[in-house]
Amino acid sequence: MRYTLRLLTAQQFQRAAALVSACEVLRREEFARDRRWGPTPFRIGLWVGASVSPNWFDEAKEQIAEAKESASDKHARVLQVLTCPWCGSGLTARSNMEYDEGRRRILLYCPRGEGEDRCPFSRREALGEGIPVLTVDEEIYRLAPSLLIATVDKFAQLPWNGYAGLLFGRVTELCPRHGYLRGYVAAGRRARDTVRVRTVWSGPSTPAAPVRATAQVLVEVIDEARHELLAMTYAARPYPALTRALTEAADRGVRTHMVVETLAGAGGLLSGKEPADAFVSVPGLHLWAWARGPAEQARSRQHAKLAVADRRTLFLGSANLTESAARRNIEAGVLVTGGEAPRRAAEHIVELQRLGVLRRIQP
Known part of the structure; x- marks a missing residue:
């Protein structure tokens, strides 16, 4: 126009x-x-x-x-x-x-x-x-x-503005995060978005797999976040290192959304306080739970355990957000930096929120 x-x-x-x-x-x-x-x-x-x-x-x-x-x-x-x-x-x-x-x-x-x-x-x-x-x-x-x-x-300006060529299809590739790119910009983007996958083991060590505390990795993922942090856990208990990292993230303006299981949803498999109570001291944190239908209530669990920082870093593992899982148990996980997996995981969570599958809760 x-x-x-x-x-x-x-x-x-x-x-x-x-x-x-x-x-x-x-x-x-x-x-x-x-x-x-x-x-x-x-x-x-x-x-x-x-x-x-x-x-x-x-x-x-x-x-x-x-x-x-x-x-x-x-x-x-x-x-x-x-x-x-x-x-x-x-x-x-x-x-x-x-x-x-x-x-x-x-x-x-x-x-x-x-x-x-x-x-x-x-x-x-x-x-x-x-x-x-x-x-x-x-x-x-x-x-x-x-x-x-x-x-x-x-x-x-069309004959003289090289950038305008992007509007007419003169592109090298479509980046999910940055849009249409061409030339050295596309090459630089590929270098930045190179996928790196590392395994994370907690517990006894062996020469085949160096041990790295799950708590340390979780804190590093949280510390990396500058704009958005999405996390899911089954069980949660107050753990000072994680609470401190989440609070610092909130202080620097990170929007944090945490999906947890509820005592009712766990069907008696969880005891003690609600998992959501582990995060009451974190300012501005948004808590979510699975809004199951009557047919799903008795047999289903919110068992996903992950954290995504800025849709670029994904930690996916077996550990709940508890001190036992983070420091004492044998736990295994995968840390993914770059590529499609972190973005798609974050988009899936956001879409579940939008569709009402996940609902906001108060601790």
């Missing part, structure tokens, strides 16, 4: 964003039934001059950081929609925008994230994606939105 006046362009962008948001809601619903719809979201991009919106991620990041620090959106040009295109809730850069340095993404979330009528573009429903609008040139090049609105001066 091409408009010659920036004001008209901004108005059309807000209107078209509502259409693209509706397309994305339909895609999600259909994708659950028909995988041919694909996992790539419908998105809309605003491709205008630097005086209107940022050209690069680092510039947008600085604007968001300044808005949060000053509690003012005065210089936050990265925010180009003032209301959610789906539900109409008000948006501000200081409260509703985030940046993901690992993926070099700018994320805008709708604040209406609670209750039965929560917005499908809230953090709870669209974690890692948010409202499907792109206002930073760098993201537009890498993600090639379904609909692009631009000023005529941007179109005049």
Whole structure:
């Protein structure tokens, strides 16, 4: 879509964003039934001059950081929609925008994230994606939105702006984390995302497998997280090292979601306090449990044990989040860094949350 006046362009962008948001809601619903719809979201991009919106991620990041620090959106040009295109809730850069340095993404979330009528573009429903609008040139090049609105001066740059070739299919590969890439950028991404898999054993050692305490690995995974930490456990008991690591993660702004079993769900196989009680001292931690149906209640258990940091590092093992499992038992696990496995594990958990299979609980 091409408009010659920036004001008209901004108005059309807000209107078209509502259409693209509706397309994305339909895609999600259909994708659950028909995988041919694909996992790539419908998105809309605003491709205008630097005086209107940022050209690069680092510039947008600085604007968001300044808005949060000053509690003012005065210089936050990265925010180009003032209301959610789906539900109409008000948006501000200081409260509703985030940046993901690992993926070099700018994320805008709708604040209406609670209750039965929560917005499908809230953090709870669209974690890692948010409202499907792109206002930073760098993201537009890498993600090639379904609909692009631009000023005529941007179109005049097409013969001279090499990055614009990405919009017309001049790409080397599609990276699940960074979008469309080409040339040396794609090669650098492959080097960064090289998959590394290591086994982790706790307990007696042998020459064949060096022992590394499960607790140490869990703390390292938690310490690596900068934006998001997702974890699942069957049993949980207070363990100072893990509690301290989780608290420090919360202090640096990591969004932590913990899925636990409940005493009722364990059907008498767990005793003592609720596993969720092990995390009452961790500020801002979100607790979840499996919302079983009546037919599943008697025979099923939430037995998964894993931790995913920033969708890049995955620790999957036999250990519960208890001191016995972390320090004394014979436990085995696998630590995966890079590649598809961490991202897919995180996306699966988030989708279970969105579908209501997992429900929020209070300790």
